[in-house]
Amino acid sequence: MKFVLKVFLGIILIFTSCKPAKQPIKIACIGDSITYGAGMDNREKNAYPNQLQEMLGNNYQVKNFGVNGNTLLKKGDYPYWKSNTYQEALSFAPDVVYIKLGTNDSKQQNRIYLDSNFEKDYKALIQSFKEKNNQVRVVLLLPVPSFLNDSTSIWNPIIKNKIIPLTQKVAYDTKSEVVDLYQLFASDQNMFPDKIHPSSLGATRIARRVYEDVIFKAEDSSLQLDTSKLSENKTSIFHGFKQTDFKYKNIPCKIVSPKRVAKGKPWVLRARFFGHEPQTDIALLERGFYIAYCDVAGFYGNKDAVNRWNFFYDFMVKNGFSNKVVLEGMSRGGLIVYNWAVENPEKVACIYADAPVLDGTSWPGGKGKGVGSKADWNKFKKMYHISSEDKMADFKGNPIHKTNAIAKGNFPMFHVCGVADKVVPVDENTRIFEQKIKEAGGNIDVIYKEGVGHHPHSLKNPSPIVNFILRATRKKVNFATIPAPGSEYRSGAGWVAGKGWWYQMEDINNLSQSTKDLDILFIGNSITQGWGGNRNFTTYKPGKAAANTYFKEINYVNAGISGDRTEHILWRISNGNYNTNSPKLITLAIGVNNFRFNTADEISKGIVKIVELMENEFPNSQIVLLGPLPVGLNAHSLRRQKYNKIHKAIAYLNKKPQINYYNLIDWFSDENGNLKENLYNADGIHLKPEGYQIWGKFIKEKYNELIKNKNNTIESKKKPKTRSTITKP
Numbered sequence: 090m091k092f093v094l095k096v097f098l099g100i101i102l103i104f105t106s107c108k109p110a111k112q113p114i115k116i117a118c119i120g121d122s123i124t125y126g127a128g129m130d131n132r133e134k135n136a137y138p139n140q141l142q143e144m145l146g147n148n149y150q151v152k153n154f155g156v157n158g159n160t161l162l163k164k165g166d167y168p169y170w171k172s173n174t175y176q177e178a179l180s181f182a183p184d185v186v187y188i189k190l191g192t193n194d195s196k197q198q199n200r201i202y203l204d205s206n207f208e209k210d211y212k213a214l215i216q217s218f219k220e221k222n223n224q225v226r227v228v229l230l231l232p233v234p235s236f237l238n239d240s241t242s243i244w245n246p247i248i249k250n251k252i253i254p255l256t257q258k259v260a261y262d263t264k265s266e267v268v269d270l271y272q273l274f275a276s277d278q279n280m281f282p283d284k285i286h287p288s289s290l291g292a293t294r295i296a297r298r299v300y301e302d303v304i305f306k307a308e309d310s311s312l313q314l315d316t317s318k319l320s321e322n323k324t325s326i327f328h329g330f331k332q333t334d335f336k337y338k339n340i341p342c343k344i345v346s347p348k349r350v351a352k353g354k355p356w357v358l359r360a361r362f363f364g365h366e367p368q369t370d371i372a373l374l375e376r377g378f379y380i381a382y383c384d385v386a387g388f389y390g391n392k393d394a395v396n397r398w399n400f401f402y403d404f405m406v407k408n409g410f411s412n413k414v415v416l417e418g419m420s421r422g423g424l425i426v427y428n429w430a431v432e433n434p435e436k437v438a439c440i441y442a443d444a445p446v447l448d449g450t451s452w453p454g455g456k457g458k459g460v461g462s463k464a465d466w467n468k469f470k471k472m473y474h475i476s477s478e479d480k481m482a483d484f485k486g487n488p489i490h491k492t493n494a495i496a497k498g499n500f501p502m503f504h505v506c507g508v509a510d511k512v513v514p515v516d517e518n519t520r521i522f523e524q525k526i527k528e529a530g531g532n533i534d535v536i537y538k539e540g541v542g543h544h545p546h547s548l549k550n551p552s553p554i555v556n557f558i559l560r561a562t563r564k565k566v567n568f569a570t571i572p573a574p575g576s577e578y579r580s581g582a583g584w585v586a587g588k589g590w591w592y593q594m595e596d597i598n599n600l601s602q603s604t605k606d607l608d609i610l611f612i613g614n615s616i617t618q619g620w621g622g623n624r625n626f627t628t629y630k631p632g633k634a635a636a637n638t639y640f641k642e643i644n645y646v647n648a649g650i651s652g653d654r655t656e657h658i659l660w661r662i663s664n665g666n667y668n669t670n671s672p673k674l675i676t677l678a679i680g681v682n683n684f685r686f687n688t689a690d691e692i693s694k695g696i697v698k699i700v701e702l703m704e705n706e707f708p709n710s711q712i713v714l715l716g717p718l719p720v721g722l723n724a725h726s727l728r729r730q731k732y733n734k735i736h737k738a739i740a741y742l743n744k745k746p747q748i749n750y751y752n753l754i755d756w757f758s759d760e761n762g763n764l765k766e767n768l769y770n771a772d773g774i775h776l777k778p779e780g781y782q783i784w785g786k787f788i789k790e791k792y793n794e795l796i797k798n799k800n801n802t803i804e805s806k807k808k809p810k811t812r813s814t815i816t817k818p
Contacts, residue, residue: 113150116141116303117183117218119169123233124155124189128286130578130589135289140296143660144573145303154178161190163210165199170214182221187299188214189230189270191256192285195247197240203251211259227265228302229256233274233291236284243285257329266348267329268302268375270295272368275549289576289589301566307349307377314379314408316344328367330374338400343382345370351377355438355562356405357415358398360385360422366547369417369441372555376564378415381405389449389465390424391472391486398429402436413438415558419546420513421446421453427488427495434498439561441554443505443546444513448489449473450481451517459514489522496531503534503557505548507541560688569687569695572659575652582651583618583629593650596625598666600646609645609792610672610710612658613679616718616776617649632781639785643792646672654682655695659702668707673796675703675710676788680717680735681774689734692717696739704747711795713788714742714750722773724762749795756783 118124118138126136133139138153145151154177159169169175169190178186193199194207215227231253235243253271260267273294274280280291287295316322319335326332327345334343343363356379357370363382370380383401388394406412415438418426423445430437446452449469455461470478473486488495495502504523506515519535526533536553548554559565578589600623601610611617621630624647636645648667650657658679661667677699683692696716703712716739721729736752743750757780759765764773768780776784 111148113148114185115181115183116145116149116151117178117181117186118151118153118155118189119175119178119186119214120155120189120230121159121169121193122155122157123192123286124153125157126153126155126292127157128283129289129292130587131289131591134574134591135292135576135578137292137295137299140293140573140576141299141303144296144300144571149303152178152181152183154181155189158193159190160193160199161210161214162194162199162202162206164202164206165194166196167193170210179217179221183218183225184222185226185228185303186218187228187230187268189232190214191232191252192235192243192248195232195235195244195252196242197244200244200247200251203247203255207252207255208259208262211256212263215259215263215265227263229260229265229267230295230299231256231267231269231271233270233281233287233295236278236281258326260329260348261326261331264348266302266375268298269368269371270298272372272550273298273552277550289578293573293576297568300571301376304566305349305377306352308352308354314344314346314410316346327364327380328371328374330371337383337404340397340401341384342401343380345374345380347374347377347379349377350379351564354379354410355415355564356381356410357417357558358383358401358405359417360419360425362419362422362546365419366443366545368547368549369551369554369558372551373415373558376555376559378558379410385425387468387472388425389421389469389472390426390428390488393472394425395429395432398425399433402433411438411562412436413562415562416440417442418445419443420543423447423488423518424449427491428486430498430500431488431491431494434495434500437498437500439501439503439558441503441505441558442519444507444510444515444543445488445504445518446513447518447522448487449484450487452513454481457514457517458511459517460511489518489525492522492525492531493529496526496529499532501532501534501557501561502526503536503554505536505538505546505554507538507543509540510543512543565691567687567691567694569655569683569691570659570698571656572663573656574660574664575650575657577650577652580628583615583627584651585626585628588626590650590652592626593624594661594665597646597648597650597661600624601648601666602669604644604646604670606644607646607670607672608643608674608796609640609788610667610675611645611647611649612662612667612675612677613649614653614682615649615651616681616774617676617678618647618651619776619781620647620649622647631776631778632785634778635781635785638782639789652682653679654686655679655692655699658699659695662699662702662706668710671709672707673710674713674792675707676713676715677703678715678718681720684717684720684728684731689731689738692731693735693738696735697742700739700742700745700748704745708747710747712748713791713795714739714748715753716750718776718784719754719757719764720774722764722766722769724758726773728773729762749791751787751791753784753787756787 126132138151142151154174156172156174158167218225232248235245316333321336323334330345332345358381385394416426423442450456453462453465504519506519575590580586619632620636621633680692742748
């Protein structure tokens with residue numbers, strides 16, 4: 090009896106200890122040929138849902154339910170509703186559904202039904218997924234632009250002016266979320282080889298944006314602002330989001346609320362021209378920011394305007410909003426954002442100013458090259474109690490006069506300006522301001538738009554502005570640390586035509602498996618790829634002669650892939666066969682392709698993550714860490730500054746027993762610190778054959794020191810390493 094009882098209790102213990110495995114979150118990507126991946130290289134790997142799956146990993150199950158040519162409209166020529174794929178998507182019962190339909194509805198034969206049926210059919214599609222899972226998150230992806238010139242086919246004016254507003258209205262009515270893909274490609278026709286379908290690189294851009302949305306951490310919904318209690322409350326739609334107009338202390342104000350609120354309730358306080366060129370505000374709303382407005386029109390940034398914003402800031406903070414606000418000043422809005430910031434520096438997260446007025450004598454005064462405005466100039470003087478123009482010389486109320494104090498505020502600034510601006514001349518405003526801020530140690534970046542006047546404001550694709558704000562508020566996803574496969578396909582990368590990134594990856598895998606007694610594994614980007622070696626699908630091999638000189642008695646595999654960034658190396662090491670034959674020495678040269686997309690800090694973190702992964706994946710290998718190879722022909726160039734910051738940040742990795750870190754700047758520079766032109770191509774990035782001779786000599790020395798002459802290796806690794814171990818060329 091006791092034995093039976095013990096067995097029974099044992100069975101109970103087994104069952105109670107076996108917790109059910111956590112099920113992956115199911116994501117359905119609904120769409121047409123753009124979701125399907127039509128026309129792109131290796132669509133089975135590169136379609137955006139497939140790239141999204143690789144980035145998200147095993148905790149998610151992403152399925153591609155795209156169908157070529159399909160419409161949202163039930164009366165369209167090829168309705169999604171009639172496809173077997175739609176039924177499969179419903180049966181999948183997703184937890185999250187991303188719908189990207191509407192492109193084919195812009196065709197002439199389909200657009201006749203837009204007014205009468207589009208909203209109704211879209212709402213019915215959303216409801217059909219809610220019936221399968223009443224907790225499903227529904228996200229509407231606005232269609233990408235079309236660059237076709239055929240008005241009877243997929244026609245961009247219909248997409249932009251008809252389908253997108255209708256989709257935003259559906260999102261508002263159904264409380265669905267929305268992600269604007271249109272603005273991500275508005276200025277990038279080169280991403281569309283056939284002018285309709287994004288390339289695999291375009292699919293990467295979509296996948297990254299959707300990834301941001303998937304991993305977004307929302308604030309508790311109970312903490313959202315209850316706008317119903319505001320005086321003279323009036324609601325309307327702001328591009329699919331709820332806008333509330335109200336009065337506070339009898340001052341006209343506006344607040345646009347996101348569908349999901351980001352942690353900390355971040356917000357933007359916009360000055361002037363609310364709703365004009367709204368692409369930045371829309372992108373921030375998607376990411377959980379509130380957009381707020383407090384009317385200070387006609388005050389030209391004077392003390393009364395500053396006081397109004399003080400009242401409004403206190404109101405927002407008392408309602409749980411972030412203590413640090415993003416300031417956005419367009420044109421004359423530059424006066425108030427900087428005059429308020431200089432008095433409240435501790436309350437400013439960052440400032441985005443667009444063609445900003447920074448000196449009233451420039452505009453509205455017109456005392457320089459600008460056209461000015463006589464009526465506004467008279468109002469300006471009145472607001473600042475300037476009785477005569479003779480007293481203007483003593484007036485110090487413009488932001489241009491306060492640059493030292495602004496710089497001390499220690500908040501980042503970002504300006505976008507048209508170089509041909511005749512209303513607010515850039516040379517009288519931002520250029521002088523930028524110079525003074527930098528001289529005072531402030532942090533400012535500027536985009537100067539060549540050939541552009543005062544209008545249009547902003548950027549067609551506002552990503553540089555949005556990323557600046559996300560970084561300043563610590564909400565930017567660092568893609569340099571997110572493992573992801575590459576999607577490059579162009580033969581200009583130094584590849585045999587038709588043998589894109591995935592072929593290169595597989596070729597390296599095969600070589601890593603077949604190369605016995607592997608001495609060196611070279612990991613990196615196009616510069617590493619340039620060594621050549623036994624690769625089957627590469628065509629550009631400027632380092633071949635140097636490799637033949639220095640590595641002729643060494644078994645090596647060239648694992649460099651053109652265009653690769655830190656995130657691609659992370660994915661390749663995790664998913665490749667690179668340690669099949671336990672390479673004795675591994676060189677890592679990576680990071681330069683991240684320069685366009687990431688800050689020095691973000692790139693450094695990507696490199697650190699790679700090193701940590703390599704320590705785990707290659708426990709028996711010595712690792713020569715080079716970071717990005719020297720870049721920037723001029724020693725004082727922006728590229729070189731970023732390079733120096735990265736190397737300063739990763740130098741500590743040299744203390745790790747397995748890691749041998751070197752900064753090769755001395756090997757490739759002249760006495761003035763400039764890169765030697767006989768070693769580099771004109772881009773200041775890629776090496777000439779002579780450059781590979783220098784690099785090859787260095788690697789051979791390190792191989793001899795760390796591997797070939799093994800006698801002292803173990804003991805030397807126990808001692809701290811310094812840059813003195815580098816033998817100068």
